[in-house]
Amino acid sequence: MVLQRADLSTLQRLDSLSPASKSGIERLLRHDPDDDVIKTSSYYPSAKCAAVLVLLYEKDGALRVLLTTRSRSLRTHPFQTACPGGKVEAGDNDRLATAVSLVISTL
Numbered sequence: 001m002v003l004q005r006a007d008l009s010t011l012q013r014l015d016s017l018s019p020a021s022k023s024g025i026e027r028l029l030r031h032d033p034d035d036d037v038i039k040t041s042s043y044y045p046s047a048k049c050a051a052v053l054v055l056l057y058e059k060d061g062a063l064r065v066l067l068t069t070r071s072r073s074l075r076t077h078p079f080q081t082a083c084p085g086g087k088v089e090a091g092d093n094d095r096l097a098t099a100v101s102l103v104i105s106t107l
Contacts, residue, residue, distance in 0.1 A: 052085030
């Protein structure tokens, strides 16, 4: 699990959001996951590691989440709705890089 904390410039951009969206993002930023959850990610073999990007955006004053629908032709989980992402490859710098590159290739 890769956690990205907001820097000051990110927090300043929250001012452009609706009050409800801003409140939701602030609650997410205050979330402090249990250390055990983070540590367990290193117990899985690298062949099983994957990364997804939970991309939040605002539309009509409400927070939305970007989702994709998997192709019907895929062997696993065909035609399911999911967060964009996929398998971590050996050359990826980290899981965030994996998730972002897979989102870009999907769009």
